[in-house]
Structure formats: structure tokens, C-alpha cells
Amino acid sequence: MKTIKVGIGSTNQAKIDAVTSVFSYPKYHVQSFSVPSSVSSQPFSEEETKRGAIHRAREVLEKGMSIGVGLEGGVVPMDDGLYVCNWGALKTVTGEEMTAGGAKIRLPKEIAVQLYEGEELGRVMERYTKKKGIRHKEGAIGVFTAGHVDRANLFQHIVQLLYGQYQFCGMDKEDRNK
Numbered sequence: 001m002k003t004i005k006v007g008i009g010s011t012n013q014a015k016i017d018a019v020t021s022v023f024s025y026p027k028y029h030v031q032s033f034s035v036p037s038s039v040s041s042q043p044f045s046e047e048e049t050k051r052g053a054i055h056r057a058r059e060v061l062e063k064g065m066s067i068g069v070g071l072e073g074g075v076v077p078m079d080d081g082l083y084v085c086n087w088g089a090l091k092t093v094t095g096e097e098m099t100a101g102g103a104k105i106r107l108p109k110e111i112a113v114q115l116y117e118g119e120e121l122g123r124v125m126e127r128y129t130k131k132k133g134i135r136h137k138e139g140a141i142g143v144f145t146a147g148h149v150d151r152a153n154l155f156q157h158i159v160q161l162l163y164g165q166y167q168f169c170g171m172d173k174e175d176r177n178k
């Protein structure tokens with residue numbers, strides 16, 4: 001069986017862990033790449049966040065991968081406050097594209113205010129928790145859910161949604177015959 005090359009468009013540990021947990025060895029070999037998202041460093045809508053994920057997936061395919069995965073975090077203003085949102089995209093070398101969105105929670109007001117002032121959530125969370133590298137670990141979602149759902153869990157669910165759609169289309173069987 002030929003190993004299928006899967007690229008993840010990020011060097012963020014929570015994102016890499018999510019992809020390697022779904023695309024497992026020896027069928028898949030996951031490589032990570034630092035690629036541009038083409039959107040702002042702190043996306044501020046579902047659309048912008050999804051666009052970032054799709055762009056990352058496309059950039060990764062250009063690195064010679066069979067499958068490109070892009071994961072992007074953002075925030076989205078709603079009637080009752082600012083929610084944290086996450087999107088994923090999977091692109092195949094044969095031209096298919098799958099997208100999936102993740103679970104959302106409302107951020108506390110004191111965090112939201114700082115984002116409206118132009119700060120990035122990652123930096124705000126470091127100050128709030130007095131810990132470094134939160135975005136690579138539990139993330140805002142982990143902090144505000146008392147550790148019940150961390151950033152890797154959230155991205156893992158999104159990657160499962162992408163992989164499931166990829167399988168539903170029979171793409172995994174096609175890959176196997178290559």
C-alpha cells in the first residue's frame with residue numbers, strides 16, 4: 001500500500017496533532033508547512049475564517065502533497081457577543097474540496113473588548129492566563145471550558161468531518177488504487 005502524503009498548512013501543534021490523529025500512519029504521512037492564510041491574522045467573520053482555511057489547504061497542495069488540509073481560527077460577532085469560531089478545508093490533488101466548521105463558544109466580555117481593539121486572541125489569552133503558547137495547547141476553548149474541550153479536540157472534530165466527507169466521496173478508495 002502506497003503511503004498518501006497529507007500536508008497541514010500550519011506549524012501550530014494543536015493543528016498538527018488534530019491532523020495526525022485522523023490521518024494515521026502507515027496509510028497517511030503528515031507533513032506540516034508554514035503557509036500564508038491570505039486573511040488577517042485575526043479573522044473576524046465565519047467567511048473570512050473559512051477563506052483562510054481554504055487558502056492554506058490550496059498552498060499546501062503546491063508543496064507536492066496529495067491532500068492539503070487548512071485549519072483556521074477566528075472570531076464572529078453575534079447578537080449576544082463575540083464567539084470564537086474555527087474552520088477547516090481539505091483539498092485533493094484531483095480537484096475536490098471539502099469544508100467544515102467547528103463548535104463555537106462566546107468569549108467573556110473582557111476578552112472580546114481587546115479583540116475589538118485589534119489584538120490577536122492568542123496574545124490576549126497569554127496575558128489572561130499568564131502562560132505562553134496557549135494557542136499551541138489548550139487554546140481559548142480549553143481555558144473557557146475548564147479543559148473539557150481543548151484546541152486539538154476542536155480541530156480533531158473538524159478534521160474528522162473533513163475526512164468523513166472525503167471517504168463518503170470514495171476518495172480514499174481511489175487513493176488506495178494509485
Ligand SMILES: O=P(O)(O)OP(=O)(O)OP(=O)(O)OC[C@H]1O[C@@H](n2cnc3c(O)ncnc32)[C@H](O)[C@@H]1O
Nearest residue numbers: 010012042072073120121122125135139140141151
Ligand atoms: O500558526 P497558525 O496556523 O497561524 O496558528 P494560530 O495559532 O495563529 O491560529 P489561527 O491563525 O488559525 O488563529 C487566528 C487567531 O486566533 C487565535 N486563536 C484562535 N483560536 C484560539 C484559541 O482557541 N486559543 C488561543 N488563540 C486562538 C490565534 O492565536 C490567532 O491570533
Ligand SMILES: [Mg+2]
Nearest residue numbers: 037041042073
Ligand atoms: Mg495565525
